[in-house]
Amino acid sequence: MASIVATADEAVAGIAHGSTVLVGGFGLAGVPMDLIDALVRQGATGLTLVSNNAGNGTAGLAALLDAGRVRKVVCSFPRQSDSQVFDRLYRAGKVELELVPQGNLAERIRAAGAGIGAFYTPTGVGTPLAEGKETRVIDGRAYLLEHPIKGDVALISAYKSDGLGNLVYRKTARNFGPVMATAATTVIAQVTEIVPVGALDPETVITPSIYVDRVVQAAAREPGACGVC
């Protein structure tokens, strides 16, 4: 069950140096911008960042990277037209990259949340990303052994939360939120709206409150106000 907290700074309090932080979002949809900004202010360093992308423009994850807080990025798609901050740090050898196929990223996070020790998948067989991984042939097909990705913290964005932390999402902003919510010791959600317990139709809840630790209402943001979208 979640605590509803008043500010994003309160929501990210206590994130330790060296933490593995799962951050939801795909492109700019579903990125928990308030929580990331608060994490920059909070100051934890030596972070391992697990997210689909490695920052866009200069805000959000790019700002966290630019502040030198990130030791390693685990992601599927770092290189984009506006990933200049990551590109610079990577080329300077200041951030480590573990490149993970997007389906493996999602499934490794899901596995961590579901208590699965490791799993075999055909994705990546015969490619450079198979190097160093155990290969096994099952029913005539080759598979690679992949291990879970568990977070110390997950920062996600959702549309609505009730007072317990039951979450619903909106359109493609859902993306990694529900799986990341299952896979971290402390799960922190920013939401557009907090509604009373009982106000959400239980049939529509995507992330049940059992997974969620802290919820904060996001600051009102004009569409396009992030300056990139």
Added chain:
Amino acid sequence: MTAAAACDAETVEHARRGPLSTDELAARIALDIPPRSYVNLGIGQPTRIADYLDPAAGIILHTENGMLGMGPAAHGDEIDDDLINAGKVPVTELPGAAYFHHADSFAMIRGGHLDVCVLGAFQVSARGDLANWHTGRPGDIPAVGGAMDLATGAGQVLVMMSLFTRSGEPKLVPDCTYPLTGVACVSRVFTHHAVFTMTDNGVLVNETFGITLGELRERLDIPLVSGLT
């Protein structure tokens, strides 16, 4: 289905015209997408195929960031920051659309539920190996995204690419020199100059555009199978 039927066909030479334009190529690929299929169009050029799908064919587009029933690009008031495609472009939803999280989205791909995907490529080998995620050059930042999952999991993997690099080197090759995305996964290759099907007997040329089969044989370093031989 389409690919099997194509294997029996003789090569059709359209030598008295130029190569296809990229829009003509997109339209040509659209013809080969089976009605009522679930399809993922890769980011970049394959996205254009959507413009040429017959609305009456009941084809449902999947985007790996968590949606089935994706509609055309959004414009003006339709733009919603929470509704984007895998290329991070604002899109619309069609009646019958569904949203889901990333692990479900990739279960659709990896579990063999998706009928067709169309991907771009740096290179394809004669046995259908795909290279499309990394140039392998030092200093270049790789980005794999969902390409390895799609290459491994989709029912049919179609490639849309130019047949030659800007310097005239073939991209359909005996063996890929770029790092692989997937092994023997491509079933058909659509280019501005010709359409190819990977068969157990070799690479079959289905159609040529602005080039004869004989000229094609001179420019490619792989054996080509044809009904004309």
